[in-house]
Amino acid sequence: MRQFVLVGHDAPTDPEFSLNDLPGAGRVDVLCRCVTAAFLLSHGIRESTRVWLVLGDSLSIRFEGRDLRRLNPDERSTAALIRGALEEREEAIGHMDAESSPGVFVSRRGLEGVLDEVIGESASSDSNAVITLREEGAPITDLDPPADPVFVLSDDRDFTTRESDLLAERTDERVRLGPQALHANHAIAVAHNYLDTAGFERY
Amino acid sequence: MRQFVLVGHDAPTDPEFSLNDLPGAGRVDVLCRCVTAAFLLSHGIRESTRVWLVLGDSLSIRFEGRDLRRLNPDERSTAALIRGALEEREEAIGHMDAESSPGVFVSRRGLEGVLDEVIGESASSDSNAVITLREEGAPITDLDPPADPVFVLSDDRDFTTRESDLLAERTDERVRLGPQALHANHAIAVAHNYLDTAGFERY
Structure with missing residues (x-):
């Protein structure tokens, strides 16, 4: 999933x-x-x-x-x-x-409730990873593709300080998808493709 | 470009x-x-x-x-x-x-006129490649990322026979972006990312 x-x-x-x-x-x-x-x-x-x-x-x-x-x-x-x-x-x-x-x-869940729900599931699975997509993250290509990732993204605004603190506490990785900062929908398309093609060689 | x-x-x-x-x-x-x-x-x-x-x-x-x-x-x-x-x-x-x-x-250009325009430019450049994105193409990861690619895509319908013939005559490569057939806009986001990250290692 x-x-x-x-x-x-x-x-x-x-x-x-x-x-x-x-x-x-x-x-x-x-x-x-x-x-x-x-x-x-x-x-x-x-x-x-x-x-x-x-x-x-x-x-x-x-x-x-x-x-x-x-x-x-x-x-x-x-x-x-x-x-x-x-x-x-x-x-x-x-x-x-x-x-x-x-x-x-x-x-009725806000971000904290959603993360609790997601992490609650994650605790029972070794293959889950909660990943924040952020411009300053590490390249996704450094990440061994997880089987059941949870990607957390922001809309067209940055995460607030409170959200960033929540995410820092509760997520496993901060990654970026490439050198360009993408709109959230394009980031989702790229993240899917990254997982779809895991195992493909590339230049 | x-x-x-x-x-x-x-x-x-x-x-x-x-x-x-x-x-x-x-x-x-x-x-x-x-x-x-x-x-x-x-x-x-x-x-x-x-x-x-x-x-x-x-x-x-x-x-x-x-x-x-x-x-x-x-x-x-x-x-x-x-x-x-x-x-x-x-x-x-x-x-x-x-x-x-x-x-x-x-x-006033249709597909043929657009391809002529694009290929006319291409003839004066070594780095151009006209690439059709199709489900049955070769994996894009087999392709040395061109500096000035021209990607040809269809909307939500398949290319007609006439269009396919035109494309077969005038394009250099038929590639696919992964194992899943994507909507054209998601394919564009993925193609950009593929070029943005050319040279990145990945799993």
């Missing part, structure tokens, strides 16, 4: 946003592109992938590749899935998630 | 489409994601990149990284640039392009 945790710093926490202005809706466009980069292949879906979108301090949306339906490549239809999840946010209580659409769950 | 030629099979050739339904407008959403994948970095633009969108039999839009302004990461604003170029299509005559916005040019 590959997991991606995306921290959306300005992301909306209620569904009152317009599908006609996604950048103006707390950069929902960024979230949408990350979800599609994580799941979509040319002829199908990456079933063994999970995405967490962290929205504000205490809300997140989880997408499960195995169960996802109705995910299209365009931003607007993905934004409609996010809006649908936010419409169900009152149904999520404590650690009980609410499913708003097949494979889409809204939860 | 890195160039990407994207063939849009259903793409509109006139500006009469709605920004509220890009998938319904001949998959303009696909074109938009490819343009942003080709140019955008987290903190800037890839200036030494050129994109050709081939729309139908005899129209294309060329984006020049060096001159581009007003390119944002979201699909809708990129679609507005495409629509703006199509509004100027009557101004393009013969091989004279029309500039609709800084760095965005509409031209």
Whole structure:
């Protein structure tokens, strides 16, 4: 299983946003592109992938590749899935998630809660590694590709000091994907390809 | 210079489409994601990149990284640039392009004309290579990374027989980026990273 945790710093926490202005809706466009980069292949879906979108301090949306339906490549239809999840946010209580659409769950977890969940699973698996993608990290090519990685990324803003502290405590590696700092969705596409081609020789 | 030629099979050739339904407008959403994948970095633009969108039999839009302004990461604003170029299509005559916005040019070239243009340049350069990205190609890792590659990709549909014949005649290599067939925009992000990290060792 590959997991991606995306921290959306300005992301909306209620569904009152317009599908006609996604950048103006707390950069929902960024979230949408990350979800599609994580799941979509040319002829199908990456079933063994999970995405967490962290929205504000205490809300997140989880997408499960195995169960996802109705995910299209365009931003607007993905934004409609996010809006649908936010419409169900009152149904999520404590650690009980609410499913708003097949494979889409809204939860009361913020970044800390999501990391706890991910690390809780990780403790029972030798193949898991929680990896923060950051510009100043070590080259990913130095990393032995983990079987079940959890990549933590930020949207178009930097991690806050509090988030950085949380990540420093709880993640295993800080890596970068190359010499250029990429948008989060492109980083996800590259990280997938890095794992897809693990074992390939290259120049 | 890195160039990407994207063939849009259903793409509109006139500006009469709605920004509220890009998938319904001949998959303009696909074109938009490819343009942003080709140019955008987290903190800037890839200036030494050129994109050709081939729309139908005899129209294309060329984006020049060096001159581009007003390119944002979201699909809708990129679609507005495409629509703006199509509004100027009557101004393009013969091989004279029309500039609709800084760095965005509409031209009367179809795929053959674009390949002729690209190969004409290539003939004067040793470092150019015209590379078709196809599922059945050889692994890109077998390729010595060219300094000035031209990648030719299709949108969400396969190349037609006529296009395949043209490409077989005029391109140097058929490569794939990994074992998974990717959407065109993700392929562009991966191809850039492959070139960005050329020389990096990896597992």
